[in-house]
Amino acid sequence: MADPAYIVNGTLTDGEAWVPISTSTVVGTSTGTITFTSTDDGQVGDFSQYMDLVLITYAGCIVDGDGGNYIYYYLNNDTTSANYIIQYAKGDGSSASANSHAWNLLGYMTGTKASVANVMTSCVIRWTDINSGKFKACVSLNGQEKNTGTSHFYYINNVWEKPEPITEIDLFEPNAYNFKEGSVFSLFGVLPRMVA
Amino acid sequence: MEAIATTYLEADAASITFSGITGTYEHLQLAGNARCTGTGTALFNWQIEFNGSAGTAYSAHSMQFYDTSIYAKRSTGTAFVTLNSQASGDGIQSTDYGLFIIDILDYANTNKNTTCQTTSGAALTQDAGTVRIAFGSGLWDNTAAVTQIKLTPSSGSMQRGSEFTLYGLKSS
Numbered sequence: 001m002a003d004p005a006y007i008v009n010g011t012l013t014d015g016e017a018w019v020p021i022s023t024s025t026v027v028g029t030s031t032g033t034i035t036f037t038s039t040d041d042g043q044v045g046d047f048s049q050y051m052d053l054v055l056i057t058y059a060g061c062i063v064d065g066d067g068g069n070y071i072y073y074y075l076n077n078d079t080t081s082a083n084y085i086i087q088y089a090k091g092d093g094s095s096a097s098a099n100s101h102a103w104n105l106l107g108y109m110t111g112t113k114a115s116v117a118n119v120m121t122s123c124v125i126r127w128t129d130i131n132s133g134k135f136k137a138c139v140s141l142n143g144q145e146k147n148t149g150t151s152h153f154y155y156i157n158n159v160w161e162k163p164e165p166i167t168e169i170d171l172f173e174p175n176a177y178n179f180k181e182g183s184v185f186s187l188f189g190v191l192p193r194m195v196a
Numbered sequence: 197m198e199a200i201a202t203t204y205l206e207a208d209a210a211s212i213t214f215s216g217i218t219g220t221y222e223h224l225q226l227a228g229n230a231r232c233t234g235t236g237t238a239l240f241n242w243q244i245e246f247n248g249s250a251g252t253a254y255s256a257h258s259m260q261f262y263d264t265s266i267y268a269k270r271s272t273g274t275a276f277v278t279l280n281s282q283a284s285g286d287g288i289q290s291t292d293y294g295l296f297i298i299d300i301l302d303y304a305n306t307n308k309n310t311t312c313q314t315t316s317g318a319a320l321t322q323d324a325g326t327v328r329i330a331f332g333s334g335l336w337d338n339t340a341a342v343t344q345i346k347l348t349p350s351s352g353s354m355q356r357g358s359e360f361t362l363y364g365l366k367s368s
Contacts, residue, residue, distance in 0.1 A: 017199040017363055051202065051361055052227065085320040087328035089261040098261040100320070100328065128295040129229035129359050135292045137229065139317050139329070155261075157317030157329040163291050190227075192361050193199035 004044050017193070018054065019044050023186040030062045030178035034171040036187045047166055050189035053127045059183035060120040061173045065111040066149045069177055071123060072104050074170040075136060075160045088156045104160075107142025108152045109173065112180060119146045120183065126190075131165040197225070202361040208233055211348040214362045219304035219341055221364030226298040226345060230283070230358035231319060234351030237287035239318050241350040242296065243276035246310060246336045247343055250275040258314070258332025269332075276348070277312060277334030283349045284319035292319035293358065303342040310336040 004019075021044055024034050036055075039045035047053065061069045084104035090097055107123040110116045121144040127136055142154035171185060198221075203212050217224070234240040245254075256278045257270040271278045284294050296316035302308055317329045336342075347360065 015198075017197045051359070087261060087263070087317070087320060089259075089266065089329060096266060098264055098266050100263045126227075126295075126297065128227060129293070132229070132357065132359070133291065134229065134357065135289075135319075135321070137293065137295045137317055137320075139295065139297070139315055141315075155329060155331065157295075157320065159292065159317075159320045161292075161321065190361075191199050192202035192204075194204070195201045 004042070017191045019050070019189045019191060021045055021187045021189050023184065026179050026181050026183040028181065030180055032172060032176070032178045034179065034185045036169045038167040040167070044189070047189065048131055049191070050130060051128070051192040052190035053130050053166065054188040054190060055125045055169065056186045056188070057123040057184065058120045059123070059185065060110045060112070060180045061177040062180050063111040063177040064113060066113040066116045066146060067108060067110055067144060067152065069109045069111055069173055069175065071106045071109055072172055072174045073106050074104060075166050076162070076164055076168050077170070078160065078162060083161050084158060085161065086156060086158045088154055090155070091153045092150050104158065106140045106156065106158065107154050108144045110144060110146055115148045116146045127166060133163045135163065136160045136166055197363050197365050200362040200364050202359070205354055205356050205358045208353040208356050210353050211346055212354060212360055213344060213346045215344040217343045217345070221304070222302065222367040223365040224300040224303050224342070225363040225365065226300070226360065227296070227363065228358065228360040229293050229295045230360065231293045231355045232283045232285060232349035232352045233355050234283065234285040234349060235287065236285050238285055239281040240283040240285060241281060242279035242283050243348045243350060244279065244298065244312070244334065245276045245346040245348070246338070247340055248346065249338065253337040254335065255337070256332060256334035258330050260330040262328050277336065279314050279316060279332070280330065282316040282318050282330055285351065286355070288319045289321040292321040294318040300342060306339050306341055309339055310342055
């Protein structure tokens, strides 16, 4: 098996700690689910070598509205919502609120109403210690400003209550609205540096 | 961004320290997934000390969220930057650790005091009415370049399995 590019003669080089794993862009037709799967081959797509994962999204969905739609996720194909706990804080321009639920929510998304046709929603998510025997926790920062209707900013802590290493991430809209063309999802692996 | 060093605790430890930090980078980021051995389900504080300098030159403030409650908190004249109520104690489920990301900007500039911003989420499986997420900022009122970062829980020790990685961001 060949080494990934950041390992030279068996030694981890002082390269970027953030390794681009994969980017998924919705082109042409809309897409219902975005999936990132560990390649388990020792190459850059193998999640088992990373300490953290960072997912950066800029996305919208196909629904005739300007907001109120969501990015949800599953890890390792675990579709039991009760296994995910969320605490969130959000602001909508006039009020701030917080709450907790058994939800697998990562953030809001804009729809396809004409006034927001070219406006998408940013979301930066970081899972830490993804290969440990701990529950898998992430923080998500999600901004949805669209200059019409109600915009939202979300700050989320979400915990998947399973100790397995993360090997797959699925992203979807819970009301079955597809991601619209131009939506971009980029996954990065964050390397540790174990020193004596 | 480069990984400078990772500490993965194989046994409980009173604190963790990253030392010998050079001025190679523009900014630093400390990311962790950790909990402490403080007794009970209460959440304790993470305490951040720079360069082994105690005294009273630190202050911090934060916004904190639990269920539907929103809090704000401030500390001044302390011996460390306080990351309030984000260190989960030993009374919660053993596999549930909290996480945090601390950005320390322009840390090597000797014309500026050192500030940091924090983003954190505590363990969620306990439900004792304590803070579950927070963000905030801290100040070390000193212009010395940061060469050492020490992290300590306000109660007990860092628990086995806690993980911390220090990253350096190079100048663009």
